[in-house]
Amino acid sequence: MQRPETLTQALDGAADGRPEGGYSHLVQEKDPVKFFSYAETARRARRFGAALQAAGVRAGERVGLILPDSSEFVEAIFGAMYAGAIPVPVYPPMNLGQFEGYLANTTHILRQAGCALVVTDGKVRPILGKLMSNVPSVRAVEVYQSFVKQVDERAAPIGVDVRPDDVAFLQFTSGSTSRPKGVTLTHANLIANIRALGAGLHADHETIGLSWLPLYHDMGLIGFVFAPAVLQVRGVQFMSPLLFLKRPALWLRQLSERKAHVSFAPNFAYGLCTTRIKDHELQGVDLSHLRVAGCGAEPIQYDTLRAFADRFAAWGFKRTAFLACYGMAEHSLAVTFVGLEEDLRAEAVDPEKLVRGEAAPSAADDALKVVCCGRAFPEHGLRIVDAEGQPVPDRRVGQIELRGPSVMRGYWGDAERTMQALKDGWLATGDLGYLVDGELYVCGRIKDLIIIHGRNYYPQDLEWQASQVEGVRRGNVVAFGVEDASLGRERVIVAAEVRTPHADDLRDKIAAKILETLALKPDEVVLLAPGSLPKTSSGKLQRHKTSELYRDGQLGKGAVKAGTLDVIKHLATSRWGYIRAAFGSRDAED
Amino acid sequence: MTEAASPTYEAVLAKMFAYFDENLAEKPASPVTEQSHLIQDLRLDSMQSFEMVSDLEDQFGITMPMELFQHVVTVGDVAREVVKVIAQERGEA
Numbered sequence: 001m002q003r004p005e006t007l008t009q010a011l012d013g014a015a016d017g018r019p020e021g022g023y024s025h026l027v028q029e030k031d032p033v034k035f036f037s038y039a040e041t042a043r044r045a046r047r048f049g050a051a052l053q054a055a056g057v058r059a060g061e062r063v064g065l066i067l068p069d070s071s072e073f074v075e076a077i078f079g080a081m082y083a084g085a086i087p088v089p090v091y092p093p094m095n096l097g098q099f100e101g102y103l104a105n106t107t108h109i110l111r112q113a114g115c116a117l118v119v120t121d122g123k124v125r126p127i128l129g130k131l132m133s134n135v136p137s138v139r140a141v142e143v144y145q146s147f148v149k150q151v152d153e154r155a156a157p158i159g160v161d162v163r164p165d166d167v168a169f170l171q172f173t174s175g176s177t178s179r180p181k182g183v184t185l186t187h188a189n190l191i192a193n194i195r196a197l198g199a200g201l202h203a204d205h206e207t208i209g210l211s212w213l214p215l216y217h218d219m220g221l222i223g224f225v226f227a228p229a230v231l232q233v234r235g236v237q238f239m240s241p242l243l244f245l246k247r248p249a250l251w252l253r254q255l256s257e258r259k260a261h262v263s264f265a266p267n268f269a270y271g272l273c274t275t276r277i278k279d280h281e282l283q284g285v286d287l288s289h290l291r292v293a294g295c296g297a298e299p300i301q302y303d304t305l306r307a308f309a310d311r312f313a314a315w316g317f318k319r320t321a322f323l324a325c326y327g328m329a330e331h332s333l334a335v336t337f338v339g340l341e342e343d344l345r346a347e348a349v350d351p352e353k354l355v356r357g358e359a360a361p362s363a364a365d366d367a368l369k370v371v372c373c374g375r376a377f378p379e380h381g382l383r384i385v386d387a388e389g390q391p392v393p394d395r396r397v398g399q400i401e402l403r404g405p406s407v408m409r410g411y412w413g414d415a416e417r418t419m420q421a422l423k424d425g426w427l428a429t430g431d432l433g434y435l436v437d438g439e440l441y442v443c444g445r446i447k448d449l450i451i452i453h454g455r456n457y458y459p460q461d462l463e464w465q466a467s468q469v470e471g472v473r474r475g476n477v478v479a480f481g482v483e484d485a486s487l488g489r490e491r492v493i494v495a496a497e498v499r500t501p502h503a504d505d506l507r508d509k510i511a512a513k514i515l516e517t518l519a520l521k522p523d524e525v526v527l528l529a530p531g532s533l534p535k536t537s538s539g540k541l542q543r544h545k546t547s548e549l550y551r552d553g554q555l556g557k558g559a560v561k562a563g564t565l566d567v568i569k570h571l572a573t574s575r576w577g578y579i580r581a582a583f584g585s586r587d588a589e590d
Numbered sequence: 591m592t593e594a595a596s597p598t599y600e601a602v603l604a605k606m607f608a609y610f611d612e613n614l615a616e617k618p619a620s621p622v623t624e625q626s627h628l629i630q631d632l633r634l635d636s637m638q639s640f641e642m643v644s645d646l647e648d649q650f651g652i653t654m655p656m657e658l659f660q661h662v663v664t665v666g667d668v669a670r671e672v673v674k675v676i677a678q679e680r681g682e683a
Binding site: 027028029030123240242243245246247272276453508511512515516519520521 | 619630633636637640647653654656
């Protein structure tokens with residue numbers, strides 16, 4: 001069989017080559033699992049593509065997809081590609097009257113992408129309200145079920161020739177709310193990355209995958225929607241991310257029931273399983289078929305994964321199933337993998353030396369554990385550079401840069417930031433790491449991104465929301481995250497200058513405002529007297545400096561709580577923070 | 591199981607108050623009532639709301655629909671949903 005060069009060819013190839021293979025969907029716990037073969041998925045996708053054409057969507061136009069149901073989502077994203085349109089997955093609203101923040105995000109994404117049409121479901125449609133008037137390019141907001149019924153079941157788009165260099169879809173994963181970045185990926189980018197990761201996983205025609213990852217995120221979408229078709233695996237089962245969050249045991253039960261071989265999740269998910277799952281929820285569960293439990297999308301904590309392995313060994317989980325990886329949307333999905341069946345490895349390094357950018361092994365108690373993320377794929381380049389962009393030798397910490405067929409074309413409609421990210425063919429990742437014999441160890445980020453539960457939050461967004469609270473000195477707020485091993489995630493701190501420093505209710509109001517609008521709960525709000533936050537000579541707030549002060553207990557009321565942080569964590573944050581700060585000056589964005 | 595044995599709205603509320611009493615890391619400024627707002631008053635983040643729902647499911651042996659969070663705002667809203675689901679599930683049984 002000819003190797004597919006586009007994702008539409010891939011789905012057609014899978015439909016022909018694997019008639020019994022396909023996608024299964026578990027949306028509600030009590031509903032039966034829905035199964036659609038690759039062939040049936042392709043037919044339904046074509047129908048959606050035909051409906052897009054009937055609605056006047058032309059090749060190259062962007063179509064926003066807000067579809068919580070995984071079967072509708074899979075059909076729609078392939079369908080848009082069959083029609084030559086560019087699908088733009090947008091995350092559905094999750095919960096609790098946070099619609100104000102949700103709508104703002106969605107509006108910015110649809111506007112940045114210049115979407116011509118939005119397709120959603122009947123439950124989300126009313127929430128979208130006056131979206132259309134806020135995004136002038138949007139001609140209609142359609143409901144999936146009724147939209148496809150406008151054309152015949154066997155309808156297919158006509159006159160479309162999908163080429164490898166065509167844009168396959170836009171991945172909005174990064175950028176602050178008001179200026180989201182649309183990672184632009186071609187079919188060729190995605191096929192290259194999927195081929196490489198498929199080889200790394202030894203994915204074959206017998207492989208069964210299972211995923212609860214959101215499909216509007218690269219790991220769920222590329223890893224479990226696109227890759228299975230390209231690699232023609234036996235099948236993939238999706239379960240709703242909400243089901244996992246509500247009942248983590250369901251993930252392990254489904255893995256056992258489906259005898260799944262491959263699953264992926266961010267670090268936090270493994271921690272959630274260890275703390276939330278009760279033994280009685282795992283009756284009869286057997287995880288011995290699971291040969292790859294991938295871990296990526298956020299910093300990997302060695303202790304979190306070890307705790308998971310120890311806890312679930314009794315149910316057949318093999319520690320060697322852990323596959324630590326490093327990846328990012330700008331590189332399609334995966335950048336490095338460790339070898340299959342390798343034991344999870346972390347290096348203990350000397351924190352003092354790390355301050356100076358040197359990763360020296362250490363046996364001391366205060367050593368930092370850095371997880372090995374493996375090697376770059378064949379035909380892909382990875383290097384570590386210093387602040388001047390010069391490559392550095394092994395064990396020197398610097399910025400990770402990437403090159404090769406998986407690297408994005410750029411950020412949609414944003415030449416300025418594309419030029420910042422792509423220089424001479426190298427993609428600057430904004431992440432810090434070091435190499436040892438070709439293996440990558442990821443240390444942290446240059447940018448002040450806060451990653452909680454696999455989601456990226458921009459400090460600017462938290463700061464802006466806090467500034468909206470009456471009594472806060474507008475624009476005099478700094479938000480940042482510090483690594484916290486005891487939480488298994490970053491600790492989120494918001495420091496705000498207020499007009500009356502002892503107005504304790506302001507602390508609550510700020511926390512509530514951020515929780516309502518961004519669905520993120522700050523771990524601590526520090527109220528400060530006017531003029532307490534460090535500023536540059538030009539009057540710009542200094543985020544790194546603020547977090548340094550916080551850690552050293554020098555920042556207003558933060559002093560007391562910072563003192564309770566355990567020693568290693570304290571060292572870790574100061575070290576990463578220091579290295580970050582050394583590179584931060586290059587980051588023009590802030 | 592008879593209809594009369596189904597827990598009342600008040601009984602569900604009582605279970606929820608007990609749950610919050612045990613599980614809220616920061617005590618809310620005023621006591622939890624049925625009018626307490628899940629986010630504004632109790633400061634539940636999404637992980638904590640999911641945890642609360644799975645606890646309610648365990649306590650009453652029910653399965654809550656996933657769209658729940660698209661329309662609940664207060665403690666009372668959740669309790670009413672629980673009563674509704676219990677009634678539905680017993681009706682089907």
